[in-house]
Amino acid sequence: MGITCTCRDRILCVHLNGELDHHGAKSIIQEMDRQIGAELPKRLTIDMGKVSFMDSSGIAVLLRARRRMEELEGGLVIQNVPEQADRVFTAAGLHRLLRFE
Amino acid sequence: MRPENSATVEFVSRSVNEGFARTAAACFAAQLDPTLDEINDIKTAVSEAVTNCIVHAYPKELGKIRMKLHRYPNDLLEIIIQDWGVGIADVEQARTPLFTTGTEERAGMGFTIMESFMDSVRVRSTLGKGTTVKLRRHISRRISGARG
Numbered sequence: 001m002g003i004t005c006t007c008r009d010r011i012l013c014v015h016l017n018g019e020l021d022h023h024g025a026k027s028i029i030q031e032m033d034r035q036i037g038a039e040l041p042k043r044l045t046i047d048m049g050k051v052s053f054m055d056s057s058g059i060a061v062l063l064r065a066r067r068r069m070e071e072l073e074g075g076l077v078i079q080n081v082p083e084q085a086d087r088v089f090t091a092a093g094l095h096r097l098l099r100f101e
Numbered sequence: 102m103r104p105e106n107s108a109t110v111e112f113v114s115r116s117v118n119e120g121f122a123r124t125a126a127a128c129f130a131a132q133l134d135p136t137l138d139e140i141n142d143i144k145t146a147v148s149e150a151v152t153n154c155i156v157h158a159y160p161k162e163l164g165k166i167r168m169k170l171h172r173y174p175n176d177l178l179e180i181i182i183q184d185w186g187v188g189i190a191d192v193e194q195a196r197t198p199l200f201t202t203g204t205e206e207r208a209g210m211g212f213t214i215m216e217s218f219m220d221s222v223r224v225r226s227t228l229g230k231g232t233t234v235k236l237r238r239h240i241s242r243r244i245s246g247a248r249g
Contacts, residue, residue: 022152022207023116053123053141055148059208084141091217092198092210 003028005035012041014065017050020085025057029064036065042074049080058085059092066098077101104171104179106132111167114159114184122151122168122182129170130178133240142218143178143238149211150182150234156207158186158232180236188228196224 001024002017014032018024036044044065051058062078069076078100081089089095110125112118123144130143147168154166169181189195196216201209215222219236226232 019120021116021119021148022156023119053144053148055145055152056208056210056214057152059210063208083138084145087138087141087218088145088214091214092208 001025001028003031005031007035007039007041010039010042011045012036012039012043013045013047015047015050016061017052019053020051020058020061021053021055022057025061028061032061032065033068036068036072040072041069042072044069044074044076045079046076047079048082048085051082051085054082054085054088056088056092058088059094062094062098075099102173104173106172108170109167110170111165113163114155114166114186115163116152116155118166119148119151119155122166123147126168126170126180129172130240133172133176133178134243135240136243139238139240143180146215146218146222146236146238147180147182149214150180150236152207153211153234154182154184154186154232157189157202158184160187176240176242178238178240180238181233182236183231183233185231188230189224189226189232190228192224192226 001020004015006013066076078098081100108129126147127140127144164186167183171179194200196212198213199209201207219238221237223235
């Protein structure tokens with residue numbers, strides 16, 4: 001599981017890659033939190049295009065991001081969700097809570 | 102009903118074994134010629150069940166997790182995931198969406214995902230003795246012809 005972040009004009013882009021499970025989620029949440037704290041973005045984009053597998057741990061990551069961005073009164077967009085991850089989001093009803101592009 | 106084929110794997114409750122368990126289950130399921138969606142559903146459900154063992158059954162120390170895989174006639178796959186951990190006080194509550202006793206990297210959606218992706222999910226648990234989760238899924242037959 002990997003995470004890379006880029007930030008420009010207070011728009012933070014988080015790119016996730018690999019298998020997002022409980023084993024990987026903790027370090028992803030820590031790094032994402034650290035980046036949000038450092039950049040105080042007005043908008044956060046999470047790019048899931050290279051996530052090869054995701055279970056409900058991915059939901060926890062996105063809900064954490066949502067809470068942090070609500071605190072900052074910023075926007076959150078989830079991009080390039082692979083089909084397998086989308087099935088998990090659909091089963092969990094996450095489309096009602098988050099904005100997907 | 103006797104299984105046509107069976108396999109058992111045992112591993113300790115280290116989180117790195119979540120990936121091992123779902124991949125092992127997918128390898129066993131491959132003999133039923135599943136679609137990619139079916140394989141992904143099986144991997145996701147197994148990942149949830151094994152993560153529950155790692156996070157909840159053995160919160161303080163490492164313990165043993167056993168995964169039994171059975172292939173039954175009529176393309177039925179059964180996966181039994183057993184632990185000897187703390188057990189679940191209230192199984193109905195544990196199955197409720199968003200309920201979790203875990204930390205922030207859990208969303209409380211494990212059983213909801215298992216129920217969505219499997220045909221049936223049975224949970225038996227005894228406090229102090231452990232928990233057994235039985236997952237069943239029929240694999241659709243795509244092409245005529247025998248399966249090995």
